[in-house]
Amino acid sequence: MNQKSSKLYTKLITSALVAGSIVMPAFQPTAFAEGSTYFAVNNNVGTADSVTFFSAKAKDVVKVYSADGNTLLGTGKASKAGDLTVKLKNQLTESSIQVSLTNYNKRESEKVDVDVPEEATTEALSSDNIVVNNNVGTADTVVISGVKAKDVVKVYNAAGEILLGSAKASKDGAVTIKLRSQLAEDTVQVSLSTYNSLESDKTDAEVPEEMASDELSADSITVSNNVGNSDTVFITGLKAKDVVKVYNATGETLLGTGKVSKDGDLTVKLKAQLAEESVQASLTSYNKIESEKVDAEVPEETTTEALTPETIIVNNNVDMADTVVVPGLKAKDVVKVYNASGETLLGTAKVSKDGDVMVKLKAQLTEEGTVQVSLTSYNSLESEKVEVDVLEEEVTEFPN
Ligand SMILES: [Ca+2]
Ligand SMILES: [Ca+2]
Ligand SMILES: [Ca+2]
Numbered sequence: 001m002n003q004k005s006s007k008l009y010t011k012l013i014t015s016a017l018v019a020g021s022i023v024m025p026a027f028q029p030t031a032f033a034e035g036s037t038y039f040a041v042n043n044n045v046g047t048a049d050s051v052t053f054f055s056a057k058a059k060d061v062v063k064v065y066s067a068d069g070n071t072l073l074g075t076g077k078a079s080k081a082g083d084l085t086v087k088l089k090n091q092l093t094e095s096s097i098q099v100s101l102t103n104y105n106k107r108e109s110e111k112v113d114v115d116v117p118e119e120a121t122t123e124a125l126s127s128d129n130i131v132v133n134n135n136v137g138t139a140d141t142v143v144i145s146g147v148k149a150k151d152v153v154k155v156y157n158a159a160g161e162i163l164l165g166s167a168k169a170s171k172d173g174a175v176t177i178k179l180r181s182q183l184a185e186d187t188v189q190v191s192l193s194t195y196n197s198l199e200s201d202k203t204d205a206e207v208p209e210e211m212a213s214d215e216l217s218a219d220s221i222t223v224s225n226n227v228g229n230s231d232t233v234f235i236t237g238l239k240a241k242d243v244v245k246v247y248n249a250t251g252e253t254l255l256g257t258g259k260v261s262k263d264g265d266l267t268v269k270l271k272a273q274l275a276e277e278s279v280q281a282s283l284t285s286y287n288k289i290e291s292e293k294v295d296a297e298v299p300e301e302t303t304t305e306a307l308t309p310e311t312i313i314v315n316n317n318v319d320m321a322d323t324v325v326v327p328g329l330k331a332k333d334v335v336k337v338y339n340a341s342g343e344t345l346l347g348t349a350k351v352s353k354d355g356d357v358m359v360k361l362k363a364q365l366t367e368e369g370t371v372q373v374s375l376t377s378y379n380s381l382e383s384e385k386v387e388v389d390v391l392e393e394e395v396t397e398f399p400n
Contacts, residue, residue, distance in 0.1 A: 039099055041092070042085075043119050045196050049092045050074075051099060051114070056084035059104035067094040069111050092116050122200035125153075125192050130205040132188060136287050140183045142190060142205070145174040152193040153177055158185040160202050183207050213283045213291040216244070221281055221296040225274055227379050233268045233281060233296065241286035244268055249276040251293045274298050304383040307335075307375050312388045314371060321360040324373060324388070329357050332378040337361060342372040342385050368392040 040052040053062045056078035064073045064086050076086035098111035131143045144153045147169040154166040155177050164183075169175040189202035222234045233246045238260045246256045246268050258268035280293035313325045324337045324347070333351040337359050338344060349359040365371070372385035 039114050041097065041114055041116050043092055043117050045119050045198055047196065049088045049090075050085050051088070051097070052083050052085045053078075053099070053101070054083055055081075057081050057103065060084060061102040061108075062086050063100045063102070063108070064088060065098040065100070065111055067096045067098065067113075069098040073097065120197040122192050122194045122197040124201040125190055125203045127203055127205055130190050130203065132183070132205050132207045134183055134208050134210050136210045136289050138287065140179045142177045142179065142188065143174055144177070144190065144192070147175050147192070148172050148194060150195045151175070152199075154191045154193070154199070155179060156189040156191070156202060158187045158189070160189040164188065211288045213242075213285040213288040215291045216281055216283045216294050218294055218296065221294070223274070223279060223296050223298045225299050225301045227301045227381055229379060231270045231274045233270065233279065234265065235268070235281070236265045238266050238283075239263050239285060242266070243284040245282045245284065245290070246270060247280040247282070247293060249278045249280070249295075251280040255279065302377075302380040304375050304377040304380040306384040307373055307386050309373075309386040309388050312373055312386070314365070314388055314390045316365050316391055316393050318393050321362075322365045323361065324359045324371065325356060326359070326373065326375070327356045329375070330354055330377065333357070334376040335359050336374045336376070336382070338372040338374070338385060340370045340372070346371065365390050366393060 038054055040054070042050045042052065044050070051062070051064045051074070053060070053076075056062065058078055058080050060078045061075065062078075062084055063075050065071060066073060073090070073092075074086045074088040076084050078084040094116060096113050096115050099114050100109050100111045102108040125144065129145045131145075133141045133143065135141065142153075142155045142165070147153065149169055149171045151169045152166060153169070153175055155164045156162060157164055164181070165177045165179040167175050167177040186207055187204050188207060190205055191199050191202045193199040216235065217237075220236045224232045224234065226232065233244070233256070235244050235258075238244070240260060240262045243257060243259045244266055245254060247254055255272065255274075256268045256270040258266045260266045277298050278295050279298055281296055282290050282293045284290040307326060311327055315323045315325070317323065324335070326335050329335070329351045331351055331353050334348060335351075335357055336348045337346045339346055346363060347359040347361040349357045351357045367390075369390045370387045371390055372387055374382050374385045376382040
């Protein structure tokens, strides 16, 4: 114990032992009244409150009581000379306490009043340190910069009544709070609680609107009105994770959806054959809401060009199937042969590779007359039918 503390110690003991409980000794009232000269009251937050008695001697006992001196809050015994800290059982709730000292082989001193400082309150955040990320499709987040390790940040709704999320900083710098549900209001309130301090006042922070995706450009959309296969919409110049939705002409019925995995183009297959003259298409980019819809024209389905009747040969056979031969076709072309009225299908054939095709007819043609023939190319509607003459079956002539 140095000379100065020894002197203080003597004063304290002297005053404390004065009969009749004069708490403030006449010769040193200020120093004693403040208490802090001899004691420090540590009004902690989140950990036990404590009282430290400076300059204790070995075997000194310090007792801490409630403001009225009736309830013992904690006791400590010095194992050696120096500071003695008494941990209290419960959090302090009053604005003062009473403290006594008992030297070895002496009676307990009078109790002296000591002020209890208020628990420290964390300074409120500056709105400059709060950034709200109003995401789409993923959790909204709030990023607080300039925090210290162990700081706790809490985000509340606009009224400050509902906790939306909280986080504890693991290191100095910035901390991100993931919110439990999507933001629905224009503002949030954010508080900070530093180590050993109460939660700060809440600071308002503005919530930006969710970002909308850019509209698709009409030039980037091509509708393929297929036949026999799904209709498709082809969109160029998309970014990874973009989603394109195709709706009917009024924009009310979803016809198909597609997502690009990397920058580039996309083909959206539609669920049903197109029946209207236009569709609407929207873009939904990553972390953005769906764009406005734009119109795209639906072209008519392609109709196959009609055959040239002069190139078609009808073989009016006898006792074997009559045939119709069509030259110069493409793989997957389908030729259909009908009766003279065009109502009854007499035969059909599909071209397996480029070249001629022969259609065998189901029923015998007998008389002179006509048949009608159509062509259906891949991904096209059936052509108009063309009329081809049928010659009479040949009759055998006697040799001369
Ligand atoms: Ca406390
Ligand atoms: Ca959001
Ligand atoms: Ca179609």
